[in-house]
Amino acid sequence: MANRILIGNRSTGGYGMYVSRPGSNVLDCANDKLMFNTNSGETGTNFFSAGHFQAVPSAGGTGGTAPTVSSSTTVSAGATASPTYQNYASTKVMLWGTSPSVSSGSGNGGAYTYSSLTSTSATLTNNASVSRTVTNLTFNLLSTSALF
Amino acid sequence: MANRVLLGNRSTGGYGAYVSKAGHNVLTCARKELLMDSSQKRAADVYAGGSQSSLGSSGQNFLTTGSKDSLGYIPLVIHTEDKRGEYETTPGADENYWTQDMAVIETTTSTITPKTIGQEVSSSTSNIESITVRNRISANSCTNIKFLVVKIPCAYGYMTSANFDS
Numbered sequence: 205m206a207n208r209i210l211i212g213n214r215s216t217g218g219y220g221m222y223v224s225r226p227g228s229n230v231l232d233c234a235n236d237k238l239m240f241n242t243n244s245g246e247t248g249t250n251f252f253s254a255g256h257f258q259a260v261p262s263a264g265g266t267g268g269t270a271p272t273v274s275s276s277t278t279v280s281a282g283a284t285a286s287p288t289y290q291n292y293a294s295t296k297v298m299l300w301g302t303s304p305s306v307s308s309g310s311g312n313g314g315a316y317t318y319s320s321l322t323s324t325s326a327t328l329t330n331n332a333s334v335s336r337t338v339t340n341l342t343f344n345l346l347s348t349s350a351l352f
Numbered sequence: 353m354a355n356r357v358l359l360g361n362r363s364t365g366g367y368g369a370y371v372s373k374a375g376h377n378v379l380t381c382a383r384k385e386l387l388m389d390s391s392q393k394r395a396a397d398v399y400a401g402g403s404q405s406s407l408g409s410s411g412q413n414f415l416t417t418g419s420k421d422s423l424g425y426i427p428l429v430i431h432t433e434d435k436r437g438e439y440e441t442t443p444g445a446d447e448n449y450w451t452q453d454m455a456v457i458e459t460t461t462s463t464i465t466p467k468t469i470g471q472e473v474s475s476s477t478s479n480i481e482s483i484t485v486r487n488r489i490s491a492n493s494c495t496n497i498k499f500l501v502v503k504i505p506c507a508y509g510y511m512t513s514a515n516f517d518s
Contacts, residue, residue, distance in 0.1 A: 205367065208367060208368055208369070208390060209359055209368065209369050209390070211359075223368070223369045223390045224390075225390075225393060225394075226390075226391065226393065227517075236423070236424075236503075239390060239392075239394070239395050239397065240369065240388065240390070240395070240397075247418040247419055247420070248418065248419045248420070248421070249421050251399075251418055251419075251420045251421065252397075253397040253398060253399060253503070254397075254398045254399065254400065254401065255397075255398050256395070256396065256397060256398065257396035257397070257398050257430075257500060257502050265374070269374070270373060270374045270375050271374070298403075298430075298431075298432050298498040298499075298500065299432060300430065300432045301432075301436060301437075303437055305438050305450075305452060306438070312440070313437075313438040313439065313440030313450060314437065314438070314440070315435040315436055315437040315438070315439070315454065316436055316437045317434050317435060317436065318432065318434075318436075319434070319496075331435075331437075332437070332438075336437075343430070343500065345401060345402075345403065345498060345500070346398055346401060346500075347401065347402070349402065349417070350402050350403060350404065351400075351401075351402035351404075351412075351414070351416070351417045352400065352401055352402055352417055352418070
């Protein structure tokens with residue numbers, strides 16, 4: 205069995221915690237074969253990851269309270285609502301919603317838009333001609349840079 | 353408090369690194385209750401990402417920052433933009449166009465590019481027009497796009513054992 209976990213000094217990457225993918229030796233495998241590492245700002249061919257894909261809870265998540273990941277918001281036609289989430293990543297969040305089709309073929313369809321993001325809430329606008337319900341998910345965008 | 357972190361031999365999964373969700377015992381919980389499970393082939397490590405106030409038909413190279421190597425496959429890109437949701441228009445008496453989500457992007461091994469959902473014949477002329485009514489407009493461009501590129505192959509020809517198993 206391959207070495208899978210290293211907490212210590214790796215020849216590529218230095219001190220940190222590393223976990224390799226099944227079948228790959230964590231001590232000397234290529235970075236692409238790692239599924240976790242505590243990166244230290246590597247770039248170029250040594251770059252591994254910018255972080256883990258993380259959902260920002262809409263509620264809970266402190267102490268023994270499990271986080272509530274999503275919220276559901278019903279918005280009238282042409283109206284706005286204010287879905288909220290916890291301040292885990294300030295304004296560097298990506299709101300991603302999903303909504304059933306409101307009425308295929310009737311001419312009432314329309315987009316929904318997130319805007320005015322703050323550290324704890326956003327404005328959700330329903331551009332459709334009828335009411336719709338949106339399930340909101342918020343993701344940590346991980347970086348303050350425009351591109352990373 | 354439940355055991356949350358295990359570096360060692362788990363009854364389901366074997367030797368590895370495991371972290372459970374709050375309130376779940378990492379030693380015995382179902383796999384769906386694990387935040388991290390090194391027995392799995394792929395996890396959603398974020399390789400690149402960002403936010404742009406607008407993005408046009410030239411697209412965005414997500415490898416540029418940090419001069420990252422190509423992953424060697426077309427990755428899963430999760431994105432959002434100003435216009436999300438369905439598109440619908442009735443340009444003529446007997447015509448109706450509907451699609452579930454007009455926020456379409458094209459992803460390659462190095463770029464993302466917004467794409468129009470299609471074109472239609474004008475109801476009043478013989479011109480071919482981009483489908484624009486009430487939803488994403490300006491054809492191959494979008495505004496306030498945010499995206500995360502994760503290290504999971506997500507394209508025909510790349511979702512193979514060569515990328516998932518080794």
